[in-house]
Structures are given as C-alpha cells and as structure tokens.
Amino acid sequence: MVTTFKINEMDVSAGEGETILDVARQHHIHVPTLCHLEGLTPVGACRLCLVEVKGSAALVPACVTRAAEGMEISTDSERLQRYRRMIVEMLFAEGNHICAVCVSNGHCELQALAGDLGMTHSRLGFLYRQKRIDASHYRFAIDHNRCVLCTRCVRVCDEIEGAHTWDVMGRGIQSQVITDLAQPWGSSSTCTNCGKCINACPTGALFKKSKAVGEMEKDTHFLGYIRTMREVK
Amino acid sequence: MELEELNRIAADERAAQEQYRHRLLVCQAAGCLSAGSDKVRDALEDDIKKAGKHRLCLVKGVGCMGLCGSGPLVLLEPDNVLYQGVAAADAPEIVEHLDKQPVRHLRCPTDTPFFRRQVKIVLENSGRIDPERIEDYIAAGGYRALLKVLTELMPIGVINELTRSGLRGRGGAGYPTGLKLSTVAKAPGSPKYVVCNGDEGDPGAFMDRSVMEGDPHRILEGMAIAAYAVGAAHGYIYVRAEYPLAVERLNKAIRQAQKLGCLGPQILGTTFSFNVEVRLGAGAFVCGEETALIASIEGQRGQPRPRPPYPAMKGLWGCPTLINNVETFANIPAILRNGSEWFASIGTARSKGTKVFALSGKVKNIGLIEVPMGITLEEIIFGIGGGIPDGGRFKAVQTGGPSGGCIPEEHLDTRVDYESLRELGSIMGSGGMIVMDDESSMVEVARYFMEFCMTESCGKCVPCRVGTVQLYDLLTRFSQRSATRLDLERLESLCEMVRATSLCGLGQSAPNPVLSTLRYFRQEYLERMTDYDPRRAEEEAADGHDV
Amino acid sequence: MTGQRGDTAPPTDDKRWRLVNATMRRYGYQPRALIETLNTVQESFGYLDETALRYVAACLRVPLSKTYGVATFYHFFSLKPQGRHSCVVCLGTACYIKGGANVLEALSEAFAVPPGHTTPDGALSLLTARCIGSCGLAPAGVIDNVVTPRLTAAAVIDQLRKAIHDGA
Numbered sequence: 034m035v036t037t038f039k040i041n042e043m044d045v046s047a048g049e050g051e052t053i054l055d056v057a058r059q060h061h062i063h064v065p066t067l068c069h070l071e072g073l074t075p076v077g078a079c080r081l082c083l084v085e086v087k088g089s090a091a092l093v094p095a096c097v098t099r100a101a102e103g104m105e106i107s108t109d110s111e112r113l114q115r116y117r118r119m120i121v122e123m124l125f126a127e128g129n130h131i132c133a134v135c136v137s138n139g140h141c142e143l144q145a146l147a148g149d150l151g152m153t154h155s156r157l158g159f160l161y162r163q164k165r166i167d168a169s170h171y172r173f174a175i176d177h178n179r180c181v182l183c184t185r186c187v188r189v190c191d192e193i194e195g196a197h198t199w200d201v202m203g204r205g206i207q208s209q210v211i212t213d214l215a216q217p218w219g220s221s222s223t224c225t226n227c228g229k230c231i232n233a234c235p236t237g238a239l240f241k242k243s244k245a246v247g248e249m250e251k252d253t254h255f256l257g258y259i260r261t262m263r264e265v266k
Numbered sequence: 267m268e269l270e271e272l273n274r275i276a277a278d279e280r281a282a283q284e285q286y287r288h289r290l291l292v293c294q295a296a297g298c299l300s301a302g303s304d305k306v307r308d309a310l311e312d313d314i315k316k317a318g319k320h321r322l323c324l325v326k327g328v329g330c331m332g333l334c335g336s337g338p339l340v341l342l343e344p345d346n347v348l349y350q351g352v353a354a355a356d357a358p359e360i361v362e363h364l365d366k367q368p369v370r371h372l373r374c375p376t377d378t379p380f381f382r383r384q385v386k387i388v389l390e391n392s393g394r395i396d397p398e399r400i401e402d403y404i405a406a407g408g409y410r411a412l413l414k415v416l417t418e419l420m421p422i423g424v425i426n427e428l429t430r431s432g433l434r435g436r437g438g439a440g441y442p443t444g445l446k447l448s449t450v451a452k453a454p455g456s457p458k459y460v461v462c463n464g465d466e467g468d469p470g471a472f473m474d475r476s477v478m479e480g481d482p483h484r485i486l487e488g489m490a491i492a493a494y495a496v497g498a499a500h501g502y503i504y505v506r507a508e509y510p511l512a513v514e515r516l517n518k519a520i521r522q523a524q525k526l527g528c529l530g531p532q533i534l535g536t537t538f539s540f541n542v543e544v545r546l547g548a549g550a551f552v553c554g555e556e557t558a559l560i561a562s563i564e565g566q567r568g569q570p571r572p573r574p575p576y577p578a579m580k581g582l583w584g585c586p587t588l589i590n591n592v593e594t595f596a597n598i599p600a601i602l603r604n605g606s607e608w609f610a611s612i613g614t615a616r617s618k619g620t621k622v623f624a625l626s627g628k629v630k631n632i633g634l635i636e637v638p639m640g641i642t643l644e645e646i647i648f649g650i651g652g653g654i655p656d657g658g659r660f661k662a663v664q665t666g667g668p669s670g671g672c673i674p675e676e677h678l679d680t681r682v683d684y685e686s687l688r689e690l691g692s693i694m695g696s697g698g699m700i701v702m703d704d705e706s707s708m709v710e711v712a713r714y715f716m717e718f719c720m721t722e723s724c725g726k727c728v729p730c731r732v733g734t735v736q737l738y739d740l741l742t743r744f745s746q747r748s749a750t751r752l753d754l755e756r757l758e759s760l761c762e763m764v765r766a767t768s769l770c771g772l773g774q775s776a777p778n779p780v781l782s783t784l785r786y787f788r789q790e791y792l793e794r795m796t797d798y799d800p801r802r803a804e805e806e807a808a809d810g811h812d813v
Numbered sequence: 814m815t816g817q818r819g820d821t822a823p824p825t826d827d828k829r830w831r832l833v834n835a836t837m838r839r840y841g842y843q844p845r846a847l848i849e850t851l852n853t854v855q856e857s858f859g860y861l862d863e864t865a866l867r868y869v870a871a872c873l874r875v876p877l878s879k880t881y882g883v884a885t886f887y888h889f890f891s892l893k894p895q896g897r898h899s900c901v902v903c904l905g906t907a908c909y910i911k912g913g914a915n916v917l918e919a920l921s922e923a924f925a926v927p928p929g930h931t932t933p934d935g936a937l938s939l940l941t942a943r944c945i946g947s948c949g950l951a952p953a954g955v956i957d958n959v960v961t962p963r964l965t966a967a968a969v970i971d972q973l974r975k976a977i978h979d980g981a
Contacts, residue, residue: 077572078726080767092766097572119763123732156756157736182725191876200878201567201725202885204550206735208725213877214866215885223877297949300960334949470906472946507852507889508945546852548887551943565847565875567886626907626948633949664906698948700906714909718943724886 038104047100054082054095057108064108065117065146067124067235068183069096072256073192079183081117081146084108092116114150121146122155127206129164129178130236136249137237143181144236160206167212169219172242173231175210179238182208186230186239193259198224229255268535269413272404275526279405286324288364291341293393295330295479296472296511297633302354303338309357310340317361329480331393332384334472335632336374341393350374379649380631385612385638387620388596392480392634397515400522403483409528411602412487415494416536424495425451428598431606432618437463437554437591438666438695439771440617440684443598446588449578450496453586460493460501460540461582463559463591464512467551468667469718471698473622474592476634478505478512481596482519486529486542488595491602493540496588501542504559507549516544551668551722555770556581556589558724569724570770591696593622613639617683627664627700630655637682644678647701658703662786666695668715668722669775671782672708691782693775708787709794712780713741719776730773733764737780744794751797758784824864829857833865837872844875847883851890860891888943896931896938898976900969901955905944913952917941919966924973936977 037046040057047056052075057064068079077094084095087105092113100106107113124130124143132138146152164177187199187210198221202211212221231239232251240249283289292298292307311325331339336350340360349360349372356372363369386392395402403409415424429444450458462485466474478485489501505513520542523529531539545563552558553568560582562568581587597619601609610618617639623646626632630652637646643663647653654660662672671692673680680686684694702711720734740757743749761777761784768774784791792798823830836853840846850873854865861884870880884890902908902917917939921928924937931938947953950962956972 076726077769078728080727080729080769083767094572094769098574116763116767119760120728120767123728123736126736127732158739160735181728182731197876198878200876200882202878202882203725204552204567204886205721205723205725206731208731211878211881214863214881215878296960297947300947300950300953300962334947337949466946467943468906469904469909469944470948471944472948475946508942546849547889548848548852549889549943550887562848563845565845565849565883566879567882569886624948626951627910632907632951667906698906700910702910706910714906722943 036100036102036104038100038102038106040106041108042105051099052096053084053093053098053100053106056100057095062108064095065149066096067142067146067181068185070185070189070233070253070256072253072260073185073188073233076184076188079120079181081120083113083116085110085113117146118150118152121150121152122157124181125152125155126157126159127162128180129161134246135179135237136240136244136246137179137251138247140247140250141237142235162206164209167218168242169217170221170224170226171219172226173218173228173239174242175218175239176237177209179236180210181236181238182210183235184210185233185235186210189229189233189256193256194225194227194229196223196225196227199230269410272409272413275401276405276407279401283324283326283405286322288319288323288345289343290323290325290360291328291331291343291393292325293329293331293337293339294327294397295334295476296509297330297334298337298339299511301337303352305354306338306340306352306357309354310360313357313361319361319364323361323364326396327398328394329392329397330389330476330634332389332635333374333380333631333633335626339374339393342368346376348374348376378652380635380652383641383645383650384636385620386636387600387609387612388477388484388593388622389480389634389636390600391484392476395481397480397482398518400483400519400526400528403481407603408483408599409487409534411599412490412528413534415491415602416534416538421451421495421497424491424602427602427606428495431601431609432613432616433594433597433601433609434617434684435590436593436597436621436696438669438693440694443590443594446578446590447492447495449576450498450586450588453579455584455586456497457500457585458496458498459582459585459587460489460496460498461559461563461587461589462489462501462503462595463554463556463589464503464505464509465547465554465559466506466509466592466696467554467722468669468696468698470624470626470664470700471667471696472624473634473697475509475512477592477596477622478509479515482512482516483523483528484596484599485516485592486519486523488598489542490529490533490540491598492588492590492595494538496586498588499539499541501540502545502563502582503542504545504547504553504563506547513544513546520544550724551718552724552770552772555772558770559589560587567724569726570772572769593697614681614683616685621682621694621697623697623699625651625699625701628654628658628703628705629701639683640681642678643673643680643682646682646699647678651701654701654703658705660701661704661706662702662708662711664692664700664702664711664779665698666693666778667698668718669693669771669778670695670698671778672702672711672786673782674786691778691785693778708783708790709741709744712783713738713745715779716741716776719772723772723776727767727769727773729764729767730769730776733760733768733773734776736760737764737777741780744791747794747796749791749795751795754791754795824868830868832857833869837869842872842874844873847873847875847880848887851884855890860894862892893931894935896935897980898936898957898973899938899940899955900957900973901940901942901945902928902964903942903945903947903951903953903955905942905946905948905951907948908944908952911951913954913964916952916954916964916966916969920969920973923966923970937973
C-alpha cells in the first residue's frame, strides 16, 4: 500500500515497506543515523534518526517507522538538533575517542556526526572506563574504546555472513561486543575471517591491522550487492 | 464438566470444611513464611492432634492476609478472630482456647480502618482459600465465570463486557483492557498468544507475588477467559525466578486445572482448548516491558524493540499477542461473574474498580491492601496505614517505583486514579507505595532510583545506557554537596532529553523520580550546591521562578 | 565433537546433566529453550561454566556468542561458582528506606568482600537483590536460601560467622 505524507512540508510518498528514512533519503533530506546500515535489519537503537510527527508528543525513529497517510513529519527542528548533539556527546563521553590517533580519523561516522551537529566538545562528564583492545586475530583487531555499540558488526555477521560470531554481552553501560564465549577473537572457532564486520563498523573500533592512523576506510557497498544477488535467486 | 459438576465439587468441599467446628487459617505467603509460618502450621497440627481435637479443628494453609508486617498471621474461623505475630510456641495456647475466649495477647483487632476501608476483588480469596487446592477455589465460586463465558457468551460478548466494565491495565500505564483484547482479536494471523506478565520488578512492590502465591487459579481463569475472547490456544505466565513459591504454586495450579478439565483440550466440556506454561524470568527489570518480555520468552536477551508494531499485532514469534499483568487478569473472572455494571460502579469516572497496593516503608501497618479507585492518599496512609510510626513526620509517598515519583504532603488529598497521579508527576505504576518520613533525603531517593535504572538499563539505546549513568553521576554530586548551578541545569536538560528520546518505557520514565523531587523538594537540591545563594533564590522566587 | 544435530552426549558423566537434558527434551531441543535450560544448569550446578555453555549452545543450536550474551544479560545467572554460604541483602525501596544498604555495607566490611563477590576462600558470597518481595519485613535478606526478616548487621554477621565456622 502506498501512503502519501509530508516531510518538512514537502509532499512525498512511501511504497510498501518503505520507512520514513528510506523516503527522506530518496528526496535527499538528511536524517543522521549511526546504528542504521542499509541492508541490515534496523534496530532503532542510536536514536539519532528520531523525527517529530505533528500532533504527537512522542518522537519516532525514522529507520523503523512507516509513515501513515497524511502524517506531517519534521526532521530538523531545534529540539531534534539539540537532542542529537546530546546523543553524540554521550557517545564521546562513554568511550575513549581520540580522533588524532585513530585509524579511522577522517573516515569515521561518529566524527562526521559530531562535525555535522556542530559539536566541538562534550559537556558531559567523561566516564574514562578502562576498555580492552583485542589484537589476537591475525588480520583484524577491535578497540573497545572506540565502540559505540551500534551492533552493526553483530548484524552483518549474523544476517549476511551467517556465522554469528559477534554478539553483545552484559547490559547497560557494561555492555560489550564479544566473539564466541567472550574469548580472544583469534581463538574464535566460528569466525570466517571475512572482514564484513570491519567494513560495517562506523568507527575505528574494528580495523585491519595493516592500517595506520587515518588509513582505515570502510566500504559497505558489498551489502547492497549481496542483497540484490540473494533476491534474484 | 458442567455446571452441576462444578457445583458438586464446591458443595463437597464446603461440606468437608464445615464439618469442622473450628478452622485455623495459617498464612503461607512469602512474608509470613519467612517469619516462620510453616512451623506455626506444623505446630498447630501437632497440638490439635495431641489435644484430640483433630475432628473438631481444621488447619488450612492460605495465601496473603494483608498485614504482612505483623506476621505470621492466623485466622480462626468461623469466629473471625485474627492472631498476629504467632510463634510455633503459641500453638498449644491457641488450641486450648479454641472453645474459650480468644488468646488476648496474640489478638489483632479487625475493626480497624486497615480492614474496614478495603474493598476486595482481586484479593477476595487471598487469605481465605488454600492456594494449593483447586477444590477450595471452586468452592469460593471459582471457574464459574469461565464456564459461563464458554457456554453463554460469544468472544465478542466477553470483549464488550470487559470494555463496559472500564477495566484498565494494572501494570502501570492504564491502557483500556477491552480495547487491547479487541485489537488482538481483530489482528490478522495465527496462532495467537496470551501472556501474563508476572515479572514484578519494581523494588518495593509485591502485589502480583501475593496473588500468584495466594490465589493462582484466579489468574489461570482470567487468562482462559481472555484467551477465549481473542482466540488464543496457548498462554505463558512469565514469573521472576526470585519468586520460587509463586512458580511452584502456579505449576501446581496448572496441573490441577488440567486434571479437572479447567485447562487443556476441550475445557469444561466445550470445544475451547487452552494451555498455560510458566516461563522463568532470570533477573532483569527491563523484562517487565512487553517487547523485552517477549524477547525473553523467545529465549533471547531481554531487550525492547521499537513499537509499533505493538505486540497485539506482532508479539510472540511475530504472532498477535495479548499481554497483561497479573492483577489485570485477576480482575477478569470477577467482572464476568458479577457483571460489568457492578465493576463500573466502583471507582472514579475514568478509573474503575480497585487497585492493590503494597504499602511499605515508614508506615505503621505494612502490607498488601486493596482499595477502591478514588480513595485519597491520606486515607490510605493515615487511615489504612495507621500513619507514621515512632513519632516520625510524613514527608512523601513514592508510587510507581523507578518510573514514578514522590508526592508531598500538600497533595495527600489527591484521589488515587491514573490521571491524577500522572498530573502530580508520578504514575499509578503496578502498585508499590512507599511512605517516607523526614529522615529520608529526597536527593538520595532520586539517586537510589537512578542507580536502579542505570544497572537495569538493557544498554540497547544510547540515551538510557549513557544518560542514566550521566544522571547518576550528577545526582552523586548533589549527594556529596559538590554540585553547582551548571550541574542543576545539566540535570534538568538531561532529564528532558532522556525522557523524550529513550527507546522504551524504562528509559523514558527513568527521569521521573528526579523530576518529581525537583518539582516538590527543589530546596533540597539547591542546598547541596556549592554556589547556592539563598538571597538570590529568594529574589528569583519573588520573580515567579519555581524555587 | 558436539554441535551435530542429535548429538547430545553430556560433556561428563555427572548425573546432573540428566536434569539439563530433561529440560531441553521438554522443549524439543528448540533454541527458544535457552533461558529455561540455563536456569536448570544454574540450579543444578550453581553456576554456568564454559563447558556447560558450549554444551547447551551445541544442543540447542544457538550461536556461542548469543548464548554468552543471554547468560550475561540476566542477573540470576552466575558464571562463577558461588561460595559455600550465601547472603543476599535486599535493596528494594522498602528495604533501602529501612537501612538495607547499611547492613550490606557492614557485611561487606566484616567479611572483606565487595557486594556481588565471593570471599577468596570460597566461604561466602555476598549478594544483593533488587527486591525479594518481602517488603513487609524490611530490611530483608536471604541467608543460605532462607528468607530472613528485619536484618540487623550484628545479627547477620554473627549468624554467618557461626555458619562458616561450623560448616568450614
């Protein structure tokens, strides 16, 4: 069923299964996202894509919400910008993000978000939590200090590669992505060394060992390709 | 099984009990058990045998009698004499006095507001019947409503009756139960499921536990009626693993009901089939949230997902699912038995029926109470609760647990219903009601609840995972008296943001205890700031600021 | 090697695995039985070790990381063995208002063990609960699986010292 509605006062339409985010992107309306990655099941966890619906007090995540007929959506109010900036500040305060020494410097989605939202520093208290780096894998490494818990690695490993090597352990602020039974990545019996998680990761948390500062560019085009090929079958 | 058979079981059971001249009802609910009521029960049985009165006096284990703070409780029927604080050593004296005047030093007066002002629907059998015997439940009128529904009403008739009754969800938010049933009934897809949320996680709340332990068949009957109405054949009761007695009694009740044909295939001789399974929660408050609870029943991490789609459309394994809490299901048999007009005649215009509260904290009568909607907080705390003990002074009452707020003295005349509590910045919640006296610091109370939300956050969405930690750290500064004006601003803007952007109810309501204490006890925050200037505050107050 | 469907030989000849298998069988070895099965392991063995997690994951065909994720999400599961004695202090609101936290602090100091941990000699696990639903008896706790009303620090320390001394 096709619905017609408005985004930022522009008349738009959504086809069967299309979310507000899908439609916004078709019309080049920028809605920031972090946990969302085209080709993976959306989870609505980062809350950056929250948008306002006229007449409703609740904000809705654009990545998982289908627009109803006649809805009037606004994606860029002062309030939304303020909340988005706070979310990014929260992520910077939660981890230990030092862009200057990061392999993804210049190619990092978190860094880009901070720039887009005009965030220069975090007003929140940094948590300075001790986090590990696991470099036991022969080609890849994970630096938990840079992980934003978007679970893109978990989903790409499960949904696309089918290995389900990654998952999340613990809960709340203690949450952490793990391989197998929270063992060193290099000793995982399920990892296929495919590297999809590296490319799905929005920050420098997952990276190739061969890369130096600023050299780790991610490429997620494979996702669209694999999805299309699987649909053809 | 037909009505005659139910009547026969009920008559046999009543006759069996009434052949005893005396009946001693010993509370075997968790509160009294931990005070040793199982030993009291054994001692009474022994001493009755020793005194040769075992043909005259029946000893019966029953569910919660309400006055948990004074346990173990023993009720002597038909004389209606209540004994409190009974020890096993008191058994000989109680037995000796069966035909004489009651034992004076154990007697608990029952003509007090605690007993007189309550209205019992959900708890009507609690403390009266043996929760481990289905016959006792049937003797008290049990499974009649189910039989009536299955033989006289169409599913839509049940939904209409519940809609007319005005029953709203007792889990906290107060969603109209009839509307929820109707949505599940109309939702496309099959099979459909009925889920009872017994994951009572609010600290300071034990209402659902008492119902599950004291009258488990009532929940099963309510679920079966609801299942018939929505067209479900399978149900789950999700119970916290911390409640082993509730799990045991529910499982026993399910087996008994299956044996008598009140659950299982072709219930009570009709074509309707319905089965119930108990599922254990494993210690995660967030699983009280319905989508997290569904994930947990499916064997996953109990993390909520965005709604819509609501469980009524896509719930357990993607199928339409009716989720209600224990107390909601427990109301259903009574409504179908006595009619929707009867139920709707109790309560206020928009909140019908009764509400069970677990009254605790700094109040004289601690325990489980059931009151009509619309009663004032003052009547509950000072009437039923008997006021503040040890000469303390009332300061605030907390309702709604970590999602609720603290209500101060000036609002004690508020009538208890969903809307008025929300207006005060709290919520009805599942029924925890904790009274605080002037020894409690409201900043500490807010910090306590924030610590709770922080450790119970599932970690999925950023505002709740990180925001609750940031809020807790800010509250710690106030607690340590090292906060500044800037911290107060941050506290307020963070509260607003976490409330507006979190994924589920846990995060969205986590700021409530902070916001409500800021609203009514702002001075306590101000006093804990290093740059607090009382003169400036006074000027601001004069300018109309809410200080 | 477990992991093949149908191969559910327990890792050891410990009889407690029969209970675990019974639970899995009851649910037809479906992945959705994970939490119920982990509950049975927790109750039978007192904790979930790597062997148990690998075994259950293989039998139910649940990925290892997912199994670990579930086991660490729920506070009822423990990945380490518990002490010979246990003391759970309830920190529900009613217990908090009535001083449960003070009792916990005193116990933690007396036995030199932080809440949530076991003493190095394995004698005592000091644990906390969110609410044990015994608010009428606040502050309440569970000492060696027995719900104990109206805790006072002195009495609990005394009782635990005696239990440890007699049982050790």
